[in-house]
Amino acid sequence: MKIKSSNNNTVVIDVRDFKLAHIFECGQCFRFNPVGENEYIGTALDRTLRISQRGSEVTFHSVSEREFYDVWYGYFDLDRDYSAIKRRLSRNDALLKATEYGEGIRILNQDLWETVVSFIISASNNIPRIKGIIERLCRAFGRPHTYEGNVYYSFPTASALARLNTDDLSPIRAGFRDKYIIDAARRFANGSLNRDYLTGLGVSDAKRELMTVYGIGSKVADCILLFGLHKTEAYPVDVWIKRVTEHFFFGGREVSRGEISKFAREAFGELGGYAQQYLFFYARENKIGLD
DNA sequence: CACCAGGCAAGCC
């Protein structure tokens, strides 16, 4: 991986295990959208980014080399060797197919608070509507900023949302999730939950803490552990993962979510979260397990 | 019209 700065873009060449469509369509992130062939624009970490790719060359538009290293290098998890991860997972037959199919997936290092709210909103919901709710939330309560001449909105802070009541959130049309968002906001705004505290805990303790928030159950907690804290043992079991795990590893037999989690711990260990992302992308794109 | 969407909480056994 090498850097080639030109005018005010940062171009990274020889990037491996990186494909924008895989990164942004594997369900970990809701605020990046395609704006062209191999090009996405989105807002994260209080900034907006347009990013495009041609082969192994990735362009971070209107981004200085300094901002690239300070912000996006970490966000895109560029310090991690995904070839090694895929190699280890590929010893398993189903994962060989899934990692080949989603070869460009990376697990982003997203803002913890944004991840908490995004996955609370994801409960019993579909991805287009999850995105809509999040966008309305950001437009109403987030900080506006300009990027390449257009206005974008940051994800609202916990304290901005902690002041609200459910009536304030009704234009967001989050449905029954509005009270969950506010409870989470109060827990993060008053500091009783924060990144340093949760990072310092083991996976199961961090999960237990997260589940004390109204609206965070087992699946949402696992998503937060994986996408917000990069605790990669987490294997979030949603309907798709339940189906695809049953399809590949239980001969299509229906088993409980507890069985699925136990299987993932034993089969994938600390790579469970990576396995989950490859399997989720593979299952959704190919409609695995729907028969 | 019923049924479902990356679940959760509450209530039951």
Next chain:
DNA sequence: GGCTTGCATGGT
């Protein structure tokens, strides 16, 4: 522990 039901909203 595991199972059932109601829950807002929007799409088919």
